[in-house]
Amino acid sequence: MGTTTTAPLRTGSAQESVQAGAARARDLLRLATAGSVDDGKSTLVGRLLHDTKSVLADQLAAVERVSAERGLAAADLALLTDGLRAEREQGITIDVAYRYFATDRRAFVLADTPGHVQYTRNMVTGASTAQLAVVLLDARKGVLEQTRRHVSVAALLRVPHVVLAVNKMDLVGYDEATFRTHAGAFAELATGLGVEDVTAIPLSALAGDNVVERSAAMPWYDGPTLLEHLEAVPVERDPRTEPLRFPVQVVIRPQTPDFPDYRGYAGRIEQGGVAVGDTVVVQPAGRTTTVVGIDTADGPLDAAWAPRSVTLRLADDIDISRGDLLADATRPATVTQDLSGTVCWLGDTPAAPRQRVLVRTGTRTVRAMIRSLDEGLDVTTLERHPAPTSFALNDIGRLTLRLAEPVAVDEYATLRHGGAFLLVDEADGMTLAAGMVGDPLAGGCPGGRPSA
Structure with a gap:
């Protein structure tokens, strides 16, 4: 089981939420439902889209037409989100759909995920x-x-903030x-389960x-509306407190008369930041060097922070290629060939020891x-059970991999970007x-040794 926390349940203050949201620059919040x-999840998402005026006129007209054909007195907003025919016919969500909307304070990417146990992999994908x-x-x-x-999956994926939406209050007389x-x-x-903010x-x-709008039917509730909370919740981690993690995507060598000796390493800063003069380590090789330039399409920079895409120039001519990681030399990632981790099995073919991936x-x-299947995990309680003989579709458990060559990784509990991986059928x-x-x-070391 996860570590028990004593974080209090918050209902907050609506005015505080509005003021906090107004003080922030418009940024991006990724959320999953x-x-x-x-x-009523589909109805809730439809209501958010409708009341934030994020629905096109022809979409709303189509929903109103279908609702009228079904004999409904008002538009069924769930039809805005249940896009597949099977979803509309069954009245349930069976696939992950991404919705985009924005307010003056913040932009949102909403992963509308199914809740059925047979679609656990879909929820893991959407919440990752x-x-x-x-x-709800x-x-x-x-x-x-x-x-x-649902809350177990959120805890497993280390989603930092969870909102409980107690829906259909109108059907219980808005009872406090x-x-x-x-x-x-x-x-x-x-x-x-270890969720610290509820x-x-x-x-x-x-x-x-x-x-979106405050309810006159619940005067006893003085907290924020759902949208107010989504606009105000602090979600951005301060990159200045995190170690640099820069996966190299491509090596840039124009070899043109204007840039005869240019060599840059392009990618996106996934964690932390980097400045000209910083010492970085190339992982998994372990060579150290100094950053002498940070280039962007808008010109050179003295420093850059996650999640910006840049091209780094280095002082030394080192063998670096796609797949290498440039990391903070004082706080590097862990280099290992024996990788232990928790997986959600997404494939139709079961996992088994000695399987090549x-x-x-x-x-x-x-x-x-x-190398081994180490233990299973009950997706409802997160309780551990003895190692199974295989992992089937939607199973969650821990396994150990033996890699053909070393990789540089972080613990997922510490750095989500550096601790995530995929297994792929070769x-x-x-x-x-x-x-x-x-x-x-529970944290834990992924194995291997810190790189110098």
Whole structure:
């Protein structure tokens, strides 16, 4: 089980949330939604899009037309999000869809993920890059097994902020005691799994209460609406406190008369920052050198920070190619050929010991073999159980890989970017698993040695 935390449940202040949002420059929030069957997730996402005026006129007209054909008195906003025919016919979400909307304060990328156990891989995919997860529950039903699974996946993926959206408050008479009971039970569950920031909001997606506009039906609630919270929640980590992680994507050598000796290493700064004069280490080789130039399409810089794309020039002529990592020389990544991590199995072919795969971490791809399946993980409770003989589709567990050559990685619990990896079928290139280096629930060393 994850480490128990005692972070209090927050309902916050609406005015504080608005002021915090206004003080921030417009930035980007990646969020994921999850909910049990009939919790109203599609309606909630549709309401967010509709009330933030992020729906085109022809889309809304089509929804209104279909709703009228079904005999509904008002537009069914769930139709804005359930895009597949199978989803519309069943009234459930079965695939990950990405929605984009924006307000004056912030832009949003929303991963609308399914909540069914057979679509665990879809939720893992959608939540893997999320900074915030919105977990819905029906005010009439409270915390269900699917709710436990959703917050367990969020905890496993180290999503830093979780919002509990207690939906369908209109069907319980907007009762404050009902909301407090569900919020307390969820907070106990989430903090017990290691989620440090939990905020509960009572709402009705169908009626629009506390989604974008404040509800007059719940005067007892003085916290932010869902949108106010999404606009104000602090999600950006300070890159100045993190070590540099710069995976090299391409080596630039124009070899033109204007640039006869130019050699630059292009990529995106995934963590931390870099300045001219900094000492960096090339991993996994372990050679150190100095940054002598930072080039961009807009001209040279003295320093740059994540997540900016730049080209670095170095003082020494070192053998560097795509897949190498430039890292902070004082806080390097860990170099290893024995990689232990937690995976969600995405492939139709089960995982088994001695299976050959490709491992992709950052921009590097290496051949590897599954050395052992170490333990399974109950996706609902995150309780560990003895190693299975194989991992099937949607299974989550820990395994150990033996790599053909070393890679530079971080613990996922410490640096999400540097600790994520994929397992790929070397025959057809299909993704087999999404992995997290080390034990994301309890930390732990991925193995290997720190590079000098």
